[in-house]
Amino acid sequence: MSETKELRLPxxxxxxxxxxxxxxxxxxxxxxxxxxxxxxxxxVRESVANAVKHGNKFDxxxxxxxxxxxxxxxVEIVVRDFGTGFDPEALPDPTDPANLLKANGRGxxxxxSFMDEVQWSSHDGGGMVVRMRxxxxxx
Amino acid sequence: MSDITISERKAGDVTILDLDGKVTIGEGSVALRTTxxxxxxxxxxxxxxxxxxxxxxxxxxxxxxxxSFTAVNKEGGTLKLLNLTQKIQDLLAITKLLxxxxxxxxxxxALSSFN
Numbered sequence: 001m002s003e004t005k006e007l008r009l010p011x012x013x014x015x016x017x018x019x020x021x022x023x024x025x026x027x028x029x030x031x032x033x034x035x036x037x038x039x040x041x042x043x044v045r046e047s048v049a050n051a052v053k054h055g056n057k058f059d060x061x062x063x064x065x066x067x068x069x070x071x072x073x074x075v076e077i078v079v080r081d082f083g084t085g086f087d088p089e090a091l092p093d094p095t096d097p098a099n100l101l102k103a104n105g106r107g108x109x110x111x112x113s114f115m116d117e118v119q120w121s122s123h124d125g126g127g128m129v130v131r132m133r134x135x136x137x138x139x
Numbered sequence: 140m141s142d143i144t145i146s147e148r149k150a151g152d153v154t155i156l157d158l159d160g161k162v163t164i165g166e167g168s169v170a171l172r173t174t175x176x177x178x179x180x181x182x183x184x185x186x187x188x189x190x191x192x193x194x195x196x197x198x199x200x201x202x203x204x205x206x207s208f209t210a211v212n213k214e215g216g217t218l219k220l221l222n223l224t225q226k227i228q229d230l231l232a233i234t235k236l237l238x239x240x241x242x243x244x245x246x247x248x249a250l251s252s253f254n
Binding site for chain 2: 100103113
């Protein structure tokens with residue numbers, strides 16, 4: 001079984017809820033369980049929030065593109081922004097004792113914790129793409 | 140409509156905040172920040188935050204808990220957490236924040252710990 005759903009969302013905070021709601025529907029429509037719903041919900045929220053805030057910097061001229069893909073191996077989520085990009089490996093470790101009391105910087109840790117694979121790349125047409133996969137739920 | 144309701148109770152000089160709803164990016168986080176700032180402004184700096192009704196929290200919400208903790212500490216007060224859901228406990232473990240927060244699952248014990 002393979003199914004794809006694509007969204008184009010404006011660069012505002014409300015898009016986080018919209019993407020999460022669409023993700024929940026997509027996962028449930030594909031017969032996946034609560035563990036999937038919970039993990040994908042969090043990963044989608046964090047990645048879309050990053051795209052809106054840090055990628056597109058709330059620019060109303062820029063959208064966030066979200067793709068959900070169901071394959072026999074699991075679910076893949078791709079989130080693209082149109083920002084200037086960043087190096088995920090250069091970000092501070094939020095679990096370092098020196099960073100524990102910082103208010104920000106935990107979203108990527110959550111994405112990596114709840115998904116099986118998370119990879120970033122620069123898009124040829126501009127912006128950053130994060131590709132996340134969660135395995136299982138053989139269809 | 141707000142994603143979160145924050146109710147306030149008193150137990151001696153401790154203020155108990157019962158949170159019900161979502162603490163996520165946007166309204167939920169802002170509502171929590173506003174409440175903590177108001178309490179500190181009123182000189183109420185012993186705060187027990189009951190998270191038993193929080194069905195959902197994201198990294199922004201976790202960040203707001205940390206900001207609340209540091210803001211209260213800065214005013215010479217104490218902020219403790221009560222009734223973590225399994226999900227919140229998992230997220231605090233992943234972020235190693237369980238080592239930062241004083242956490243309770245019994246309100247009476249939590250209140251006693253302020254004295």
